[in-house]
Amino acid sequence: MESSTLLLPIIDLSSPDKISTAQLIRRACLDHGFFYLMNHGVSEEMIKKVLSESKNFFSLPLDEKMVMARSDLRGYSPLFDEKHESSLTSKGDSKEMFTYGSSQGVLGQLYPNKWPSQDLLPLWRPAMECYYNNVMDVGRKLLRLVALALNLEEDFFERVGALSDEAPVVRLLRYPGELNPSGEVTCGTSAHSDFGMITLLATDGVPGLQVCRNKDKEPNVWEDVPGIEGAFVVNIGDLMERWTNGLFRSTLHRVVSVGKERYSVAVFLDPDPNCVVECLESCCNESSPPRFPPVRAQDYFHERFSQTLASYSTGLKI
Template sequence: MKYNRDKKNKMGTALKLPIIDLSSPEKLSTSRLIRQACLDHGFFYLTNHGVSEELMEGVLIESRKLFSLPLDEKMVMARHGFRGYSPLYDEKLESSSTSIGDSKEMFTFGSSEGVLGQLYPNKWPLEELLPLWRPTMECYYKNVMDVGKKLFGLVALALNLEENYFEQVGAFNDQAAVVRLLRYSGESNSSGEETCGASAHSDFGMITLLATDGVAGLQVCRDKDKEPKVWEDVAGIKGTFVVNIGDLMERWTNGLFRSLLDLRSTLHRVVSVGKERFSVAVFVDPDPNCVVECLESCCSETSPPKFPPVRARDYFHERFSQTLASYSGSD
């Protein structure tokens, strides 16, 4: 049984990631640190980002409350489009070796403003059930968006671009970022198939900011072609975000930021460590109408663009149709 065969190898060696101080007044030196982190790992820690530990803990507390509701109450908020509740095994990533999907529950929400907020309205739990839930989540969204904008200014500088480059190309015309609350069951599959909380994958968008409850399980693989794969543990550091680049940023940078041979950003997964695990991922995605094409600072005659231009909307439709069991092209 593959699960048992791999079990002794599930917990990898600890990976020491760079720690980036977002409060540093030295923008150019900070941007150089970000550039090196994205070249070497595609992952880094972000500290002194301005989101209080109290608010981060409050989000995790409210998340636990939501996932502890009876399934029928959660299914009232079932995902339609890209927002709402997704039950266990709803997501089956391309690399999954199981037929039933990953052992995690998810709840996704975004901004209530703009075109996307109207097309994909959020599904909130009833106030009488969770009175602090919505205000806590909306406060968190606003705070993390402020972090994202500041971080992307530094990413632009790291790519030898103007600080407001991504705003200029329309990446933030509409608030496309979403927050995904995650509960990993921590249980193995009784059928004997190998299961993961999240199978090996790369994120689809620009950048992901992750907060965790401190339970282990997140791993990265920096060389996807090495067999057997070497998985390295990424520990949670209280009060920090774990940041990783996504596939669209890989396309923008022509594979410069954490290039892999299949031109996908750094492979990562979540393995079970025998206990529940909660995390909060913020996917900073571009406006659906934004065209992602190779940056001039990332190509040359000897290194031509590896990807054709793609509209963000089309890219996401293609990727979600491969991973979400309940996804349809009309979402």
């Protein structure tokens, strides 16, 4: 069955009217769990630079990439390293990944980034660090608006320690894009919801991203989400769903192969590992009691990564 195209709400981050913008974000999170973010302040030139440098890295021979293979949550992941419960093949997902984060803070010291050598890719590290810093500014601004959308104080997520350490990570992704000769759907990323608070995605314009707005309905109905040049595609993660007692739902999504190589950059706004995620008072009452028990972010991520990443080490130090 062919999928239809989903017209997502467009949020303008440059709007001076924070309350109206917060209300638009609330409606988008209630209806879709996904939206486009425009005028966010990260230039198209910077996004294209990161995508270009990402392509340079993934073009390296496999043995050179494996020197930077992940041993924890940062580094290179080869094809089929990630496998979700919904994977359509026993091999796992057809994609390569490279994950990095901040060099600052406790996490930056415990899990240092694995950078390609300057001789190999001289412009790589400066481009990636600049992108990280710029998108973090966007993420902090967006989270303040999400707090307002939930009828909370603007600095709520800072006050509960969600941003105490620089836990967010950037994941570079390459999808080979081959089609299954049998005609069956081939997934670069199988159906899943993201684990953290919020994800910001930039793509090279090649289609493939699909969402399923009702993850409890069988069979799943998939809709295409086209890219908009210069815009981030933003979606709610599982921990935000837990915070909001299911009010803001983490939306099932996947990337299907379209016969063309595809590059994207996902920024996962993950909370500090020691942050305890528990139902917000504004999202529960007598008729709608808390659906999820409180959980420490680190414990939640440990459980989820253990289920999905073949190369995930259980010896994490936090």
